[in-house]
Structure formats: C-alpha cells, structure tokens
Amino acid sequence: MREQIRVVIVDDHSIFRSGLRSDLDDTVVIAGEASDVPSAIAVITEACPDVVLLDVHLPGGSGQDATGGEEVIRGCAGTPTRFLALSVSDAAEDVVRVIRAGARGYITKGSSGIEVSRAAHAVAGGDAVFSPRLAGFVLDAFGAVAGETAAVDDELDRLSAREQEVMRLIARGFAYKEVAAELFISVKTVETHVSAVLRKLQLSSRHELTAWASERRLL
Amino acid sequence: MTTPAAPQARPVRPARPARPARPARPRAVAAPRPALQRPRECAVTGVAVGLARHLGAPVWAVRALFIVLALLGGAGILLYLWCWAFIPWEPGAATPTHAVPVAWILLIVAGTSLIVAFLGVDQYQNWGWAPYAVPRIIGGFAVAVAAATVAGLWAGFVDRVDPARGAGHAILTRVIAIGTLVVVLVTVSGQVARGVGPVVGTAGILLPALAILAVLSPALIQQYRELTGERIKRIREEQRAEMAAHLHDSVLQTLALIQNRAGASSDAARLARAQERELRAWLYDGDQPADSDLPTDLRDYAGALELDYPVRIDVVSAGLSTERASGEVAAAAREAMLNAARHAGGEVSVYIEGRVAGVDVYIRDRGAGFVLDDVPDDRLGIRQSIVGRMRRAGGVAAVRSTGSGTEVHLHFDGGSSA
Numbered sequence: 001m002r003e004q005i006r007v008v009i010v011d012d013h014s015i016f017r018s019g020l021r022s023d024l025d026d027t028v029v030i031a032g033e034a035s036d037v038p039s040a041i042a043v044i045t046e047a048c049p050d051v052v053l054l055d056v057h058l059p060g061g062s063g064q065d066a067t068g069g070e071e072v073i074r075g076c077a078g079t080p081t082r083f084l085a086l087s088v089s090d091a092a093e094d095v096v097r098v099i100r101a102g103a104r105g106y107i108t109k110g111s112s113g114i115e116v117s118r119a120a121h122a123v124a125g126g127d128a129v130f131s132p133r134l135a136g137f138v139l140d141a142f143g144a145v146a147g148e149t150a151a152v153d154d155e156l157d158r159l160s161a162r163e164q165e166v167m168r169l170i171a172r173g174f175a176y177k178e179v180a181a182e183l184f185i186s187v188k189t190v191e192t193h194v195s196a197v198l199r200k201l202q203l204s205s206r207h208e209l210t211a212w213a214s215e216r217r218l219l
Numbered sequence: 220m221t222t223p224a225a226p227q228a229r230p231v232r233p234a235r236p237a238r239p240a241r242p243a244r245p246r247a248v249a250a251p252r253p254a255l256q257r258p259r260e261c262a263v264t265g266v267a268v269g270l271a272r273h274l275g276a277p278v279w280a281v282r283a284l285f286i287v288l289a290l291l292g293g294a295g296i297l298l299y300l301w302c303w304a305f306i307p308w309e310p311g312a313a314t315p316t317h318a319v320p321v322a323w324i325l326l327i328v329a330g331t332s333l334i335v336a337f338l339g340v341d342q343y344q345n346w347g348w349a350p351y352a353v354p355r356i357i358g359g360f361a362v363a364v365a366a367a368t369v370a371g372l373w374a375g376f377v378d379r380v381d382p383a384r385g386a387g388h389a390i391l392t393r394v395i396a397i398g399t400l401v402v403v404l405v406t407v408s409g410q411v412a413r414g415v416g417p418v419v420g421t422a423g424i425l426l427p428a429l430a431i432l433a434v435l436s437p438a439l440i441q442q443y444r445e446l447t448g449e450r451i452k453r454i455r456e457e458q459r460a461e462m463a464a465h466l467h468d469s470v471l472q473t474l475a476l477i478q479n480r481a482g483a484s485s486d487a488a489r490l491a492r493a494q495e496r497e498l499r500a501w502l503y504d505g506d507q508p509a510d511s512d513l514p515t516d517l518r519d520y521a522g523a524l525e526l527d528y529p530v531r532i533d534v535v536s537a538g539l540s541t542e543r544a545s546g547e548v549a550a551a552a553r554e555a556m557l558n559a560a561r562h563a564g565g566e567v568s569v570y571i572e573g574r575v576a577g578v579d580v581y582i583r584d585r586g587a588g589f590v591l592d593d594v595p596d597d598r599l600g601i602r603q604s605i606v607g608r609m610r611r612a613g614g615v616a617a618v619r620s621t622g623s624g625t626e627v628h629l630h631f632d633g634g635s636s637a
Binding site: 012013015016019020023057088108109110111112113116132133135136137139140144145168171172173174178 | 467468471472473474475476478479480491492495533535536537538539566567568570572573574581583623626
C-alpha cells in the first residue's frame with residue numbers, strides 16, 4: 001500500500017470537486033478545497049498539502065479565467081507544494097502555460113479517479129506526469145521529429161536521444177513501467193528522463209512555444 | 220467490386236437541351252418550348268439568345284427586331300431593358316460571363332462624342348458659327364456623359380464579378396469613365412462662366428456631377444456592404460466566444476465528470492466522450508473546413524469506432540502531416556484500429572509521427588494479444604489489409620503481440636503518394 005498523500009482540489013465547479021472527492025482512492029486525503037484564486041492561495045498556504053489538483057481555468061484572478069491556474073501557482077511560490085494541472089480544454093496554450101508556470105504534470109478531467117490518484121502520487125513523489133498528448137507535443141515542439149537532437153544533456157532547446165525515445169514511447173501509450181521494460185532501463189531512470197523533459201519544457205527559450213502550438217492545434 | 224453497373228442507371232436525357240450551342244432549326248421539335256432563360260455565357264446580357272431559344276427563332280432575327288423597334292421611338296430599348304430585368308439566368312453555379320466588352324465599346328462611344336463636341340466648341344469660338352453647332356455640342360456632351368456613366372456602372376456592377384474580366388479591368392474602365400466625366404464637367408463649367416442660359420448651365424454641371432457619383436457608387440455600396448458584413452461577423456464571433464465559454468464551463472465539465480465516474484469503457488462514458496468530441500469540434504474548430512490529413516482522418520475514425528465498440532482511442536500526432544487521408548497508410552491504420560477496437564477493446568493508443576517524407580503510425584492496444592501465425596489463412600484482416608497493403612504501397616507493417624497487448628507499427632518512406 002502506498003503511503004497517504006494530502007491533496008487540495010482547486011476547481012470552480014463544485015459538481016466536479018464532489019465527483020473527484022468521492023472518486024479518488026483511499027491513499028489520497030482531501031486536505032481542502034477552493035473555488036477561486038484568492039481562496040485557493042489561502043487554503044494551500046494554510047493546509048500545506050503534498051499535491052494540488054489545479055484546474056487550469058479559474059476565476060477570481062487579476063486577469064482572465066484562463067490564467068487563473070498560473071496565478072495560484074505563482075501565489076504559492078514559497079510552499080513546497082507540487083501542482084498537477086487538470087483541464088477539460090486540452091488547448092495547447094492553456095496546458096503549456098500552466099506547465100511553464102510550474103505544474104509538474106497535466107491530466108484531462110475525463111480521466112478516471114484511479115488515474116488521477118495515480119498521477120497525484122507520481123507528482124507527490126517528485127515525478128512528472130505526461131499524457132501521450134503532451135509527449136507528442138513535446139516531441140514536436142523540440143524539433144525531435146525533424147531530427148534535432150541535443151549534443152549535450154543540459155541543452156535546453158533540444159531533447160537528448162534517450163529523452164526522445166522515452167517521449168516517443170509515452171506518446172505511443174506506454175506506461176512508465178512499460179517504457180522501462182522496452183528500453184531495458186529502470187523505472188527510476190524513466191522518471192528521471194521525464195523530469196528532465198519537464199524541466200526543459202519549463203525553462204526552454206524555444207520561441208513562442210505556446211502560440212505555435214495553439215496555431216497548429218497540437219494538443 | 221466487379222458487379223456490373225446497373226444498365227438502367229443512365230438517366231433519360233431531358234427533351235430540353237441544356238445549352239444548344241447553335242440556333243437550332245426550329246420547326247423540327249414539337250417538344251415543349253425551352254424555358255425563357257438567359258444563358259450564363261452570353262454576348263451582352265443573354266436576352267437575345269434566351270428569347271431566340273424560347274421562340275425558336277434565329278438569334279440574328281431577334282437582334283434585328285430589337286434594333287428596328289429601337290429605331291421606332293426607342294421601344295426596342297425599353298423592351299430590351301425590360302427583358303434584361305425580368306428574364307432569369309438559366310440555373311447553374313457559374314458566374315455569368317459576357318463576351319462583348321461592353322464597357323470599352325461605351326467608352327469609345329463616349330470618347331468619340333466628346334471629340335465631336337470639342338470640335339464644335341472650337342469652331343464656334345473661332346468663327347462664331349459652325350454647321351449644327353448647338354446640337355453637335357450639346358448632343359456630343361450628353362452622349363458622352365450617358366455612355367461614360369453606363370460604362371462605369373457596367374464595369375462596377377457586371378464586369379467586376381465577371382471571371383473573364385476581373386476587378387482590375389473594372390477599376391481601369393471606371394477610372395477612364397470618371398476621367399471623361401470630369402473633362403465634360405470642367406469644359407461645361409468653363410462655358411457656363413462665359414454665359415450660357417441658366418437651364419442649360421445647371422443641367423450641364425449637375426448631370427456630369429451626378430454621373431460621377433453614380434460611377435463611384437458601386438465602390439461605395441460595396442464598401443458599405445463589407446463594413447456591415449464585417450460588423451455582423453464580429454458580433455457572431457463574440458456571441459460564439461461567449462457561448463463557447465459558457466459551454467466550456469458547464470457542459471464540458473459535466474461530460475468530463477460523466478466519463479470520470481462511469482469508467483473508461485462503459486456505455487455512458489463512451490457517449491459522453493463522443494458528445495464531448497463533437498461539442499469541442501463545434502466550439503473550437505469553428506467554420507474552418509476540416510483539412511483531411513492523416514491525423515484528422517484517424518481522429519474522426521476513432522470517434523466513430525468509440526461509438527460502436529467499448530473502447531477508448533487516444534490519437535496523438537507529432538510532426539508534419541503530409542500524408543493524405545486517402546492513402547494506403549491511412550487505410551491500413553484504420554484496419555488496425557478496427558482490429559484493436561473489435562478484439563482488444565479498452566484503451567487504444569494511436570501515435571502518428573510525420574516526417575518530411577514518410578510517416579510512422581503506431582496502433583497499440585492492451586488486449587490479450589495473439590500469435591500472427593495462428594491466425595487462419597482465410598482471415599484477411601491482418602495479413603491482407605495491413606501487412607499486404609503496406610507492402611504493396613512500398614512500406615512496412617510490423618505486428619508485435621505479447622500477453623499484455625498488441626502493437627501494429629506502420630512505416631512508410633518516400634514522398635511518392637501511397
């Protein structure tokens with residue numbers, strides 16, 4: 001049995017919050033809920049959960065609803081909390097923006113409670129959660145399909161050959177365990193690669209990553 | 220496939236010829252008269268040809284009749300205009316084209332009468348007298364104004380949309396027409412300053428000025444229409460965005476929740492997913508025509524499969540999508556997806572990676588798997604529709620099946636169309 005983690009659900013739809021609350025498995029304890037940006041920041045700083053399940057679209061921020069998720073992440077910059085983005089929209093600009101703001105992963109709202117719980121555990125453990133869709137986008141955005149490969153591991157604008165392999169397998173629907181078996185490496189190594197890719201996604205200066213993605217409807 | 224086409228499929232040719240190229244010998248046919256319609260490829264307006272067809276008379280006779288009637292106090296002109304206004308185009312989608320360059324002919328007429336009028340003015344001023352000076356001057360200017368106006372209107376309303384002439388041509392003729400009218404206006408104003416009767420003077424200035432406005436009107440009208448259209452479009456966009464935001468906040472969330480609660484491959488979840496996909500396509504793709512490249516096509520197909528089978532198909536694409544949806548790769552991929560949906564169910568992942576030349580498609584399911592050699596020879600699915608098809612197209616299909624799932628990998632190289 002996995003150890004318990006504490007999560008806060010931030011979503012402006014109470015019906016979705018209640019649905020998720022009853023669906024998450026026993027290892028996930030709900031430490032609090034919030035429905036807009038200010039209350040989310042207040043609840044998170046107070047409860048200090050392991051993971052925040054964060055809706056990308058959130059009202060109550062200074063800007064538009066679409067950027068509410070980012071504001072929560074920025075508002076909680078000091079806490080050790082990790083963020084898992086939830087979205088119904090699948091729109092590239094939203095997903096990439098919230099990831100670049102600091103979320104450790106992204107999952108669609110249509111995912112089952114078990115999937116969300118699993119993703120929450122992964123994020124709590126410091127790993128990144130990549131959907132096949134996000135992996136496909138990353139491959140595209142970093143020019144891996146066109147044959148661009150990083151010469152040095154810490155190059156931020158390109159993926160290394162190994163990272164590309166991992167991303168390709170995730171895009172093909174492989175779970176981390178299956179990726180590990182396929183590449184004859186340990187699951188821990190796979191997670192390391194995925195985290196490295198996530199870091200590149202957050203720090204890369206590849207121009208206009210999000211605008212480009214939404215223009216081409218990649219996610 | 221080899222079934223002979225049904226012999227009675229050919230439709231009976233209608234008695235009315237759709238477009239008789241020559242003025243048919245009339246008396247031979249007792250069939251009902253062709254409807255009174257103007258052909259879409261006409262000389263000037265198609266009135267004469269349309270009438271001739273309807274009456275069964277030769278076209279030249281109809282034209283001669285119009286000219287004779289026109290000489291009888293202008294009745295022919297009125298009749299012609301009346302016919303032009305009320306006889307419809309023959310049905311069809313093509314934009315009407317006009318063989319005769321009406322605008323240019325009218326401009327030549329305008330120019331000629333302008334010269335005639337100027338000569339009259341010149342002679343009158345030099346000698347104080349010229350044969351028929353007054354009718355020549357006034358008539359010349361009048362005809363010039365009329366012809367230039369009609370030329371400008373014709374160019375603005377008819378030639379602009381005529382594929383045989385085009386917008387550039389229309390602008391040129393209208394500029395010339397306006398130039399002619401300005402020359403008339405300036406000349407007449409000069410004469411008025413020297414003292415002409417008040418009636419002639421007023422008419423001489425007012426008419427060319429009105430004519431210039433008339434020639435400019437198509438551009439103004441068009442601009443006004445564009446402006447209104449623009450505004451309506453913007454309002455629609457705003458409404459759509461509002462509605463999209465609303466639906467995003469309500470219906471999409473609910474659909475997501477249904478999927479979330481009902482379990483991935485239950486009926487309710489599948490329905491919710493299909494609805495979500497349709498709604499999303501409607502909300503975000505808008506009016507843009509769906510380009511039928513490979514990922515789009517496979518996504519649509521996945522949607523259809525999800526309705527028929529207890530399966531959830533995730534289609535992910537990366538890279539360029541140069542591969543056509545109609546190609547052999549698409550056909551093989553569809554077959555593989557169908558197999559996965561039918562035999563494995565559950566979650567299926569499709570990943571498409573397009574390069575400049577060629578494409579890779581992976582179709583992965585989590586079914587019980589199978590051994591390719593155990594599949595009986597008479598089962599065509601894998602062997603023919605996937606492996607054989609890819610080989611014939613010059614690509615490779617690899618099927619890898621284990622106890623925890625099957626993955627079909629389609630690989631296609633080269634830029635030649637599959």
